[in-house]
Amino acid sequence: MKPLRWGIGILILAVSVSYGTSGEIVSGTVKDPSGTPLMGAFVRMRNSARSKITVSVLSNKQGHYRFENVSPGDYSLWVSAVGYKSDPLANVTVAAGKPIARDFALQQGMVRWNDVSNAQARILLPDGKGKQAWFNQCFICHGFQSKVAGTHRNAQGWVSAVTFMRTAMHYNLALSLRDQDAAEVAAYLNDMFGTDSKVPQSPAALSGYKDTLRPFTDESMKIVYVDYDLPKANSFPFSATPDKDGKVWIPEFGRANRIGRLDAASGEIQEFSVPFSGTASVHSAVSAPDGTVWLAEQGSNRVGKWDPKTETITEYQAVYEAGKEGIGAGGSKHTTRIDPKGYVWTSGFPLTRLDPKTGKFTYYPEAAQAYSMDFDAEGNMWFTLSADSKLGKIGAKTGKFTFWPTPTPKSFPRRLELDHDGMIWIGEFDTGRLARFDPKTQTYKEWVLPGPDPTPYALGIDRNNQIWYSSHNQDVIGRLDPKTGKITEYPVPYPENTMKEFFLDAQGRMWFGSPPNNKVGYFTLPSGS
């Protein structure tokens, strides 16, 4: 989504955590147990006065890392690198005019199952009954790293976990995961991650492990991440959407039933609950020019309105298809966008438009399962139909629907973004490509993304018209330069990133949510990279 859609009145907040216009440098070298410089270690820093904010940078080929513009204060500093034991926290005090140097010598550690990506796990875990159903049905909202591999359960514990999911996420799993699948998934999880696991404790002990690692270049080490912890556990922040006043809105998915409002400078998050008491699965939250915030509830098939005067949420219930009450495929709300006239559009089953004045929905069966959408400069609405592998448009003046198949069939297009030249970008999830549609010539150009399972999910376009995507299964984010076709992959700061959407703010920071990590954040590249 383009920032500054509503033009004027953008208040630029004093820049976050440690990055200011001036400040000190904290730098040093990370070495492996043999004393060799280690590339690709995440070095992290937290200011003790703003302890929910973490800044992460990467060590480069020389093992060198560098935080710039660090404001004076007390910080903790630590390293995390897959397969190594972290040094204990270093406490450093940054004072004006005094750069800090800290080197880290890592000890050998173990690669754990919750360090590897979905794509690695799919290759490394043995085939067996239940594996396919698990990968197909259970990796939609989260991966396996934090919730599955990072926990200990016996056979009964896995049955209970799967039963819990079928109940809590009934709207999603009711039709897709039948009793037999559920039993097979629970048995497979017990074989893999139960008390009598049949796989080695470390995936690195498997002969194919090394071949599953993604190659990175020195350029990939330049990215900087800043992330924020959510105040409560299991908030499942699906995204982070900056508004015109510099606050960032967070839909809290699953049973959290809240939205959050982040002050990026202080890291404080205020939360507001929806009235619905079941699993609302708040999937999207965006602000309108008048300061109201609109949210899509996937689980309850409702749209919510947060009122800035009362700071409370009112819900509007959409109707279900007869016979499919309470089931996502019979009615659900996915992504929200507000059109230039103030109508609130929501993708999902099906595409709907809410008139905020009357509270009435208009339903568009033409777009029975719409995924992502946005408006172009003329007010035309563009959207993806993922299951049908189509790009769609609703004419601003005519209201007419037009459809184009995606360039590769069965591509399951997820996100859609408009670039600065009015081109429409879509991420083809199942076929691992990015496609650009030119509305003038009505033709596509496509780029094949690197890796065995690129699965582009979140999509964002930065100020330089570079196209960013998150790879759901490979735990990387990538940047495509459409002029040269060059794609650079960057490591993500935590496994199981599962970023769902990117939003660019007025300062050029690309915001994301990482639901299973219970964090939202943004990334930037130093200027000139």
Ligand code: HEC
């Ligand atoms: C529609 C989204 C969605 C799907 C699909 C989904 N999960 Fe979850 N899962 C969640 C959310 C949200 C939570 C956090 C739940 C909470 O505590 O509120 C969660 C939590 C979990 C937990 C931790 C439960 C605990 O005791 O803390 C496990 C284990 C888990 N999921 C496994 C699975 C498995 C296995 C599947 C497939 C059968 C699955 N999930 C499918 C959304 C989903």
